Amino acid sequence: MLKEYLTSSEHLMFKRIDKLLTLRKNTSSLILLGVNSNALAREVKKYFLNKEEIKEYNPHSKNILLDLIKEPSKDILLINLYEHKNIKQISQNLQFSRDFIPEYKLKLIFIFDKESLEYIIENCFDFYSTNSFSYQFTDHSYTFERSQIVTNSKLSDAIKRYEKSQNLKPKLEIELLFNVGKEAYAISNLELSMEYYQKSEKLARENNLNFEISAILGNIGLIYQAKGDLDQALKYQKESLQIEKEIGHTQGIANSLGNIGNIYSHKGDLDQALKYQKESLQIQKEIGYTQGIASSLGNIGLIYQAKGDLDQALKYQKESLQIQKEIGYTQGIASSLGNIGLIYQAKGDLDQALKYQKESLQIQKEIGHTQGIANSLGNIGNIYQAKGDLDQALKYQKESLQIKKEIGHTQGIANSLGNI
Numbered sequence: 001m002l003k004e005y006l007t008s009s010e011h012l013m014f015k016r017i018d019k020l021l022t023l024r025k026n027t028s029s030l031i032l033l034g035v036n037s038n039a040l041a042r043e044v045k046k047y048f049l050n051k052e053e054i055k056e057y058n059p060h061s062k063n064i065l066l067d068l069i070k071e072p073s074k075d076i077l078l079i080n081l082y083e084h085k086n087i088k089q090i091s092q093n094l095q096f097s098r099d100f101i102p103e104y105k106l107k108l109i110f111i112f113d114k115e116s117l118e119y120i121i122e123n124c125f126d127f128y129s130t131n132s133f134s135y136q137f138t139d140h141s142y143t144f145e146r147s148q149i150v151t152n153s154k155l156s157d158a159i160k161r162y163e164k165s166q167n168l169k170p171k172l173e174i175e176l177l178f179n180v181g182k183e184a185y186a187i188s189n190l191e192l193s194m195e196y197y198q199k200s201e202k203l204a205r206e207n208n209l210n211f212e213i214s215a216i217l218g219n220i221g222l223i224y225q226a227k228g229d230l231d232q233a234l235k236y237q238k239e240s241l242q243i244e245k246e247i248g249h250t251q252g253i254a255n256s257l258g259n260i261g262n263i264y265s266h267k268g269d270l271d272q273a274l275k276y277q278k279e280s281l282q283i284q285k286e287i288g289y290t291q292g293i294a295s296s297l298g299n300i301g302l303i304y305q306a307k308g309d310l311d312q313a314l315k316y317q318k319e320s321l322q323i324q325k326e327i328g329y330t331q332g333i334a335s336s337l338g339n340i341g342l343i344y345q346a347k348g349d350l351d352q353a354l355k356y357q358k359e360s361l362q363i364q365k366e367i368g369h370t371q372g373i374a375n376s377l378g379n380i381g382n383i384y385q386a387k388g389d390l391d392q393a394l395k396y397q398k399e400s401l402q403i404k405k406e407i408g409h410t411q412g413i414a415n416s417l418g419n420i
Helices: 008-023 038-049 064-070 087-096 114-123 142-147 153-164 170-186 190-206 210-227 230-247 250-267 270-287 290-307 310-327 330-347 350-367 370-387 390-407 410-419
Strands: 029-035 054-056 076-080 107-113 133-137
Touching: 008 029, 008 133, 029 038, 029 114, 038 054, 038 076, 038 107, 064 087, 087 114, 107 114, 114 133, 153 170, 170 190, 170 210, 190 210, 210 230, 210 250, 230 250, 250 270, 250 290, 270 290, 290 310, 290 330, 310 330, 330 350, 330 370, 350 370, 370 390, 370 410, 390 410
Parallel strands: 029 107, 029 133, 054 076, 076 107
Antiparallel strands: none
């Protein structure tokens, strides 16, 4: 089933497509979907063909639109071009004949492999720009994720250490399982991460190791949050918080409160988010955990920004930045600079925004934080676009896109392509 391949947030995209097709039933529509595995392409195809109003169309030539207008159909047509050998010629013909879509009220759903959709965006933008909806989906099924393990040495090493271990004491075995879950999560391999965290949770519960249980539950909560299942994420974080309180682990309590605050932010309940983040901040101050204080201040700043209170947002982010500088936490400095840049951009001070984003980019490059470099480049591109310097904007967005492709950050790729 499709739900086995996608995160909850990705699954919601299909509801958006269904609604869009209903709204546009009397006019043209163009849905462009990218997928990164043949198995996912089959499941997406199966999902749509289960609907009575959608029919499959198998191209007769490289000029699909020209063929379609010879025998116009009122049905919604699904065209699967995953890894099609003639995709470049087909794409160029789609570009040339794109005006046929509104003229003949064609309703089309295309499935492409990820690389083909990227090719269309970069080389056939006039066709792409006519879409009603476009999205890049990632196969999160266990089979696909497992096949990617070999591409990450840290994850491979963690798995090997666990698989070679024998007759270990429970605490050590839990630690090895936990490390696999952590490394899998770091590369967004959420299914594998969940598998190992659940194994470690089972062993920790069997041995009544509450400290370990609370940490595992918190990390499982982070996985559900990444999947977009915020209710489950909240359930696990609250259970983790309860155990932290029972065992009197103050630092754990502060961390759990912060995690819960982040979930409420994602749910749009900013008042609850602020309440939990301020509780977390208070505890971080009481125990004197400086890095935790800086993190909480930054999170509170993000909430005020979401509330539209940019002056308060700036105040908290600058406090966070000051502490990050005092403790010499370079990654934190880069993040705070980027957040401050976003606030100045929201305030309309594009020169200040650019200054902070470029400072952030410089630090990200110095520490080699690839994801941070890509994000900073994208943010700078957005500022140049707002300033009307579209050539510079395009330059930075393309640099950002290239890095995201290199690290395989699929959603980031989709975002960059949308910006471009």
